[in-house]
Each structure stands twice: as structure tokens, then as C-alpha cells.
Amino acid sequence: MTRRLVHVGIAFLVIYGLLFFRLEMVQIVGAGNLREHPQNTREITLDFDAPRGVITTADGKTIAQTVAVSGARNRLRQYPYGSLYSHVVGFISAEHGGAGVERSHNNFLAGNELSVRIQDNRDLFVDQARTGQLKLSIRHDVQLVTRAAMAGHLGAAVVLEPTTGSVWGMWSTPNFDPNHLSSHDLQAATTDFKALDSDAVRPLTNRVEYHSSEIGSLFTIVTAAAAIESNLHDLSVSSTTSFPASQRSPAITNQDGSACGGTIKSLMVDACVTGWATIGQEIGREPMQDISNRFGLVGGDPVRTDNALRGDLKPTKLSPSAAHAAVGTAMELTPLQVAHLFATIANNGSRIQPRLVEQVRAHDGSVIHNFEPNVLNQSISKETAAKLLGLLSENVKTGTAQGLALSDVQVAGMSASRFSGSNHLWMVALAPVTRPEVVVAVLLEGDGSDDQETGEANIAAITRRITEAVLRLPNSNLRGS
């Protein structure tokens, strides 16, 4: 009997050993991953009531602030511009965590970060609530322009400054009013949150950073870069209506069934899919993979601003067939990734991390952290970048992006549409061509009610309007802060 009692004792030691092991895995080994998990709202929930710094735009507008109120909780988070910045600042809520910069930079705002907490020597001895203020790269004027242009359309638009990677404007529809979620009326906040969270069009998702869509022929700019690097830019492709199917992949045909061909210049202006497939076959799979890696498009961590949280984006993969890879089959990117790709071309091939937060400041306005432009790599040579810019410029003059042309400034750009089973459209503009100051990427999610021409005209008008307005804005606005 005693011997079998020992069996029982050993069995219990073993299962308790499992608990110890698992507890250690969760609390120590895996803790880092769990703390950064996108669904983890513990930290921000803890800081809901705490003092919290303001968030301002690059041109000095306060877009999030904490005010004193009377009641059980004596501080209320307010967003003066409501839904205008919903996808930039996000929100903070008592029970539903947070999003956007409020969440990603919570440690600075709430003063959990040591550099913010200890602002001068006295702070070592006096327990005082110190908070950090954030200055974003977003410009209020650009944001207003973007919202006006996108009015009435479902989709996303992002405005990047190519030389610094600064995000000037970031707009995603549908959106929400963060004031409702940060409300002290917890029941109303929960009702609102539940409604937003269960909405099929996902108003809580910032499409610029978190929504990947097929980019289709936009990818051919990467193919063009590979072709130039492989000295194939003078290769003339014979005119065909379809690229033959191989054992593992289906045939590639032009959308309207027409025949096209020529050098990469004419392939670009005609958006000639079969021609690009032939070029891709010539280049081969290896160089395509290599250049995609250099542009940061595949594998690893997808590109995002410093406010995007880990784990939301799936890494993209290149199609196994070179021809399919060349025309962007199954390549899905976010609007930010698209803008980033074109900004790299606009910035002489030097790839710069997009940034949304420029500075963290102390309570007295002194700068604690300055986030300088972060150069990731030289994706392509200056010469290649210049040739690509020329192709894009030609595309606006005589090709598929003619709707972008402005009277006084030369614009380069590209568009993509006609995806199987989806109604979305892409458009990118870079201006001015000689030395691009701004890159605009727009994604429209059509509901299928518009026909192709109306959709294309709409997106061209939106992109042109944003580009034109941003170029006309006085840059001195930025110095005002």
C-alpha cells in the first residue's frame, strides 16, 4: 500500500512540476513577447487615471490632453479634434485598453519611462508625477487637406516626406471619435466600443498601418528596378496577349485582352502585364527576391511607423514563379508600405524608416528624446532611382496615371486597379519630379457600385487634390512650433 502511495506522490510532484515550469515560461521566458502583444491592454489600463502628457502635431496643435474634472476619477483625456486624429493618436479607455500613439508611447506619456520620470536631480528624492509630451510629425494642415479629399470615400491615404520619413498626414475611413471611448461613463464607452469593434467595416483599424491589400501592378516598379540593375532596360519584349501558363502557375493575360510589348518604358505607360511577366522571367527569381529584400518588402518585420505595435501584420512573400512575382501576384502591402516604397525611390534609393513621433519632451518643454530620421539602407543606386523616377514621370505624361498631372508642377505617379474578386484601387503620386518633397499613397475600397472608370477618376482626383494642396501649403507652418 505504501509503495503505491509513493506512486501517487510522484505523480503529483510531476504535475506540479509542470505548473512551475509553465509559470516560469509565462512569467519570465515568454514575458517579453506577451508584454508587447497587440492585444495586451494591461499597461494602458493601469495608466487610465494617471496624469498624462499632451500630444501635439508638428505645427503645434494640441490633439490630446488631460484635463481636471470633478468626480470619482479626477482626470479626463480629451481629443479636441475628435475623429480627425482618431487613427493617429488612437484612444485610451478604462476597460478596453488603447490604440495608436496613446498605446505605443504610453510609457512616455504616463511617465513610466525612467528618462521621463527623472527629469532633474530633485526627482530622485521627491515622488512627483512626471509625464512626457509627444510632438508628432503629423501636420495639422496636411491632415485637414487629406480628410477633405477623402470625404465620402472608404479607404486610406498617407502623406510622407521622402527625405526624412516623416508622416505628414495619415487618414483612414471609417473612423471614430476617441472622446467617446475615453469617457468616464464606462457603460456608454463599452457600448460604443462594442459597436465599433463588431462593425464589419472595422472603424477601429487604422488601414494605413494595419490593412494589407493586393498591390498588383504597382509592384512592377520593383520589377523595373530589377530590370535596370540587370541591364535589361533596353530589352524589347515582343507583343503578346498572354504569358503562357507553366506547370505550377496559371497564364497571365492583359486585362482587356489586348496585345502589348516593347521596352520597360512602354510596358510602364501601357501597364502591360504580359510584358512585365516576360521581363520577370528574364530577370529570374533570385534577383527579384534580392531587390524585394532591399526594399524591405518581404520576410522579416514589415515596415511601419514607430507607433505600430508588433504582430498585426503578416509578412509578405514573393510568388515562387518569377513571372508571377514580377507582376505582383499575391503581393499584399499596407498603404504605408506602398508610400514607403515610393519614398525610397523619391529619396535617391535611400530607405528611411517612416516616423510618426518626432520628439518626447519634458513637462517644461525641454527635449528628452529626439527621433532623428533613421536610414535603413541604400536600396538601389542613385542612378537606378533617377531612371525609375523618369519612368513614373512618363507614366503621368502619357501613361495610366495621367489624371495626376498638375499645371505648374511636374508629378510622377502610378496606379493599380482591376483586382480579381476585389474592388479596391491604388494610386501613388510623387512631386515635384526634380526633387520630390512629398509622396502621397491612396487606397480606395470600392463597394462595387462604381464602374471602373468612375473609380479610377475618383482616386486620381483625390490623389491629385492632396498632392496639389500639400505642395501649396507654406512650409513655414512647421517652424511655428
Add this chain to the structure above:
Amino acid sequence: MNNQRIVELTLLLLAAFITLATVAVAAVAEGTSIEWAVIPYLALLLLLWGISHLSLRKWAPTANGLLFPIAALLQGLGVAFVLRINPDLLLRHLVWSLLATVGFIAVLAGLRDLNQLRKIQTPLGLIGVVCISIPVILKITSGEVNSSPSVQFGSVAIEPSHIGTICLVIFFGAWLASYRSRNTAEYLGEVERFDGDPSRFIPLIGAWLITSVVVIFQNNLSSAFVLVAIFLSMWWVAVGRPIDLVFFLAAVGGSILLTVGSVAEFQDRFDAWADPWSNSQFGEAITRSSFALAGGGLTGSGPGEGAAGWVAGATDQFAFVPIAEELGFMGGAAVLSSYLLLAGVGLRIATAARKEFESLLAIGIAIYFGSQAWAAIAVPLRFLPPGDLSLPFVASNGSALFACTIALALLLRISETVPVIPDRTQILSRISFKSQDTA
């Protein structure tokens, strides 16, 4: 008076110190508000411990001195967290503590000989079966499935399944003890031998039926785990036929598989276990538990610095989470070790008990503590699908506290019947005195 009671008193003072320190540290932490009104509650809790200790001195002076302080420490930790997470529960919790102490003293004072329990084994077994089967009755009468069915008395809910488990432990112990003595008699040839006695399957079939009821009608795999663990431990020690063990486990596994396939809620619980990130009904508490535990890290966020009430059920079935969050891996490991020690001491008592019934009862109670704590902690750590099982002694669930305290009193009573090893030096001196006398 004797060592056991002195050990007990010392450890009780330590438990009281830890409890009060936890409350005090949390009270000065930023952002927490602990009312002065909790002080009378804490004083009452300590008073109840003192009364229990005194009644042990009176009615069970040689009982084991480790068991009660461990239970007290766990209960104190539970109170230290309940008064912050949900102060409204405090009054009810203390009323239950009072009731539990009354039951504790009643068992110690009224049950001097455990053989009295063997006389009422059949009624106890029936009570146990009825208490466990209440979900079936509810299911038939109202059609609802409730994982922890309760009977409401005003604002107080009594969950009969907890006390039902204790009754079943006593019944199993008594049944297995008489089965063994009959077997021994057969073996010695005192009664006629009957090969292939089908009665050896009766306890297995009975346990399988009860487990299946819990799985099918409560959809609670944790409770089923506890019942199976208790039964198998007692049965293995008393009978221990490996081939029967295989049959039994296959039958229980079959019940679970059938239920997963046919009952939607059970399926939901399994889904929440497999992928808590995308399951909102049961998954949220699990993901939040993981985040809270990760936030605690090695040394914890410190009492009062965690997001204690963030996990739903943080005072009951997830009571382990806020403790491990605020006291860290070290605090969580200490709590786990406490349960391991509780079960270990119980098993040690079982080896030393003089009668088989007492030995089996001690095993049952030790495994009851050990397995219930294991199952409750296994849910936030994702070893078991979500089940509503209270953490013994820590959870604010009054019925569970009551049942655990009664079980603790029984275990103390068993430990007392273990003869105290006489002091050898005294015997020697007496012998030498006698030898001198004869000389």
C-alpha cells in the same frame, strides 16, 4: 505543551504577519484606496485563526502543526487581495470564514473517532451523489447548463458541489477500506473465495458515471479532473490494478470526447483553451491572465501596483493570477509550494495512519487540496480549458472555503490518531531506573 502546537502558533504568527504586510504595502501604493474599515475585518480573521488554534489545543492537541498555518496563510493572502479587488465581497467572505470556523470546531469537538463516519457512509455517499448531480436536475427542470450551480439564500449563494465532493471522499474511503478487508479475508481463506468478483468494477463504474455527469452537465473539465484525481489516487492505493486503470481512463476519455463533439459550451471552452486570442466569451480572462502574469515577471509589480481586478474572476477561479502578478514568479511559486506542502503533509499522514480507512481518507483529502489547486491554477496557465473551480482557501467563494476547512479538520483529526513517538531518553531512564530497582 507540545511541539506541534508551538510550531503551529509560530507559523500562524508568521502567516498573520505576511497577510498584514501585504495589505499594508498595498495600502501605501500609488493609486489604491484601502478603507480604514477593513481593519475590523482583518482583526476578526486573526481572531478566528486564534480560536481555531485554541480549539486544536483543546480537542486535538497532538494533531499536525503544519496544516493549519498553511491554510491560514493562503486564506490571508486571499483576503488581502479580495479587499482591494472587490471590497463588497469582504463581508460575505468573513461570514463564511466564521461558518467555516464553526464547522472546523464542530468536527474537532464532535468527531473524536473517525469510525463514526464509516457508520454513515451510505447516507454520505448519497448526499455526495445528489450534490454533484444537481446540474442534472437543473438541466431537466429548467434546461439551463450551469458550470457551478448554486442554491440562492438571499444574497448568499451556496454551491453544494464542494461539500458533495468531501462526502464522496469519505464514502470512497469507507467503501474501499471494507472492500480491502473483505479481500484480505478472502485471501486468508476466512471466507469463500470468488474469482472474477464483479464488485471490483463497481467503484470504477460509479466514478466514471459521476465524472461523466460533471463533464456532460456542468461542462467543467476542472471538476472532472479533481474527481478523477481523488478517486484514482485512493483506488490506486487501495486496489491498484493497472489493467482496470487503463479501462477507467479510456472510459473517462470517451465521455470527454463525446461531449466535446456534442455540447456547444464544452466545445467553446475547448476552443478558448486552444486559441484564447480569438475567443471572446472564455478567452478574454485567459489572455488577460497571461498578460497580467507576464506583467508581474520574476519579482512582481509589488502589492497594489498590479491591475488586480482586470481579470474577470480574479477573486475566485483566477485568484492565483493577481497574486502571481503582484508578487511575481517568486510569490506564485511560493503559493504553488504551499499547496504541494499541504498535499505532501496529507500523504505523509496517510502513511502513518493506523487504520486503512483513515489512511485512505487522508489520501483523498490531500489529493482534494492538491488537485483542486492544480486545476484552478492550470486554467490561467492554459493546461486545462476554462472551468469554474475555486482556488482552495484563497478564493472568496464561501462554499469552497467551508468545504476545504471541514476537510482540513478531518485531516487534522486523522493526524492526531497517529501515535506520538515517545521520547526515547525518557524510556531509557525509566528502564535504567527499573534495572536499578531490581538490582
